[in-house]
Amino acid sequence: MIIKRIFLFFVIALILLASVGCVEKFTCSVLNCKIKSGEDITFFIATDPHHLSKKTYDNGKAFHWFLNSGDGKLLQYTDEIIDAFTLDIEDSKPNILIIPGDLTCNGEKESHLEMAEKLKNIKKLGVHVFVVPGNHDIENPWARNYFGDEMIKIDSITKEEFVEIYEPFGFKDAISRDSHSLSYLAAPAEDVWLLMLDSAKYKRNKVRDAPEMGGEIPSKTFNWIRECANLAKENNAQIIAVMHHSLMDHSEVINEHYTIENSQEVIDLLLDCDIQIVLSGHIHLQDIKSYKRDNKNIYDIATSCLIAYPNQYGVLKFSPEKGFDYATRRVDVYAWAWENSIKDRNLNNFNKYSRDFFRQRSYDKYYDTLLEISKFSNEEMKAISETVAELNLKYFAGFRNELIHDIFPTKGFKILQDTAPFFIRDYVMSMFNDQKTDNNKIHIPIYSK
Numbered sequence: 089m090i091i092k093r094i095f096l097f098f099v100i101a102l103i104l105l106a107s108v109g110c111v112e113k114f115t116c117s118v119l120n121c122k123i124k125s126g127e128d129i130t131f132f133i134a135t136d137p138h139h140l141s142k143k144t145y146d147n148g149k150a151f152h153w154f155l156n157s158g159d160g161k162l163l164q165y166t167d168e169i170i171d172a173f174t175l176d177i178e179d180s181k182p183n184i185l186i187i188p189g190d191l192t193c194n195g196e197k198e199s200h201l202e203m204a205e206k207l208k209n210i211k212k213l214g215v216h217v218f219v220v221p222g223n224h225d226i227e228n229p230w231a232r233n234y235f236g237d238e239m240i241k242i243d244s245i246t247k248e249e250f251v252e253i254y255e256p257f258g259f260k261d262a263i264s265r266d267s268h269s270l271s272y273l274a275a276p277a278e279d280v281w282l283l284m285l286d287s288a289k290y291k292r293n294k295v296r297d298a299p300e301m302g303g304e305i306p307s308k309t310f311n312w313i314r315e316c317a318n319l320a321k322e323n324n325a326q327i328i329a330v331m332h333h334s335l336m337d338h339s340e341v342i343n344e345h346y347t348i349e350n351s352q353e354v355i356d357l358l359l360d361c362d363i364q365i366v367l368s369g370h371i372h373l374q375d376i377k378s379y380k381r382d383n384k385n386i387y388d389i390a391t392s393c394l395i396a397y398p399n400q401y402g403v404l405k406f407s408p409e410k411g412f413d414y415a416t417r418r419v420d421v422y423a424w425a426w427e428n429s430i431k432d433r434n435l436n437n438f439n440k441y442s443r444d445f446f447r448q449r450s451y452d453k454y455y456d457t458l459l460e461i462s463k464f465s466n467e468e469m470k471a472i473s474e475t476v477a478e479l480n481l482k483y484f485a486g487f488r489n490e491l492i493h494d495i496f497p498t499k500g501f502k503i504l505q506d507t508a509p510f511f512i513r514d515y516v517m518s519m520f521n522d523q524k525t526d527n528n529k530i531h532i533p534i535y536s537k
């Protein structure tokens with residue numbers, strides 16, 4: 089009996105040890121980098137494409153309400169914008185496409201399946217594609233069909249389905265995967281590796297009425313990140329980190345639920361790992377912020393939303409001698425519409441259509457907010473909303489400080505200047521004293537120890 093108990097104790101102890109070993113042990117598959125050391129690399133970064141399948145809506149009241157209560161995303165044209173972007177890819181032939189999340193409008197299964205088809209077409213052009221989920225993509229309780237006057241709840245996808253659907257776009261080629269999240273490490277090039285971080289918090293979405301908007305990098309993932317960084321160093325590779333949420337605040341006023349909750353901890357961790365570039369999305373704002381510690385800089389480059397004005401994406405060029413150069417480029421929807429003989433007037437005059445749509449959504453949003461706080465006359469509310477709508481066009485496109493001084497003579501700006509601080513005033517004033525004036529470009533030299 090005693091022998092039996094001792095035997096059982098050893099068996100349990102062995103099982104426990106083995107399971108702890110499995111969880112904590114860093115595993116990595118054999119390196120097979122397609123891009124060899126010394127080569128220049130071009131990355132395209134397109135974020136928040138929010139694809140919405142045309143099978144989920146018709147031209148009825150419900151969809152119009154949904155579209156017009158939004159933030160300027162052209163959800164009615166995601167197919168066309170992504171297809172036009174694919175034509176840009178065909179013309180420019182980047183090596184790598186990175187999508188930092190919010191691949192779909194609200195995680196609808198149909199939208200995900202169509203998005204994966206679009207990515208397959210991009211992959212066929214010889215482009216390596218890497219994705220991470222955003223807050224809208226997994227277990228989203230907001231997934232809906234919009235037919236007639238009705239919004240009908242439909243299926244979203246689980247995290248397992250996300251991995252299955254997007255398997256060819258990062259997960260299959262990952263050299264290591266985190267056991268606590270959908271984060272993974274990919275080595276598409278010998279010189280530059282991608283640390284694709286899952287910052288979305290979808291685990292509790294099932295029991296919520298809305299998707300969790302905020303994000304974090306789970307502390308359980310920290311050790312895995314350190315192991316990834318060590319492996320990259322052993323192989324003389326630099327790491328670019330990618331996540332949906334912001335690593336650091338992109339605005340003094342709008343940051344709650346945009347910046348990851350454990351921002352400072354993750355900044356310190358990534359700096360310890362000698363990571364200097366993070367590519368993010370989520371805030372839909374074109375913005376670059378940096379943080380310095382002990383002579384080391386880390387940059388969080390937030391690219392604006394692909395399907396909202398000015399419908400741009402990031403182009404990051406790596407050269408082993410010069411380092412990294414980031415610049416934005418607008419999707420050429422007009423060229424795509426022309427090439428495909430599209431007759432839709434909005435697409436044939438896309439830049440104006442997208443600009444007017446975004447401006448109107450901004451105007452409506454601020455006018456409604458001003459109505460609620462009932463502090464101004466109707467005339468004043470209209471003037472302020474005009475000013476903020478005009479400013480937002482440039483602000484979201486990445487322009488700050490003296491590049492937006494032409495707003496000073498407007499009536500709305502003068503009213504804001506003369507009024508006591510409140511959040512709309514604070515938001516507007518924050519645009520004039522920012523870290524960078526033009527957030528559409530930056531040069532980042534090679535990291536040197």
Ligand SMILES: [Fe+2]
Nearest residue numbers: 190222223370
């Ligand atoms: Fe998002």
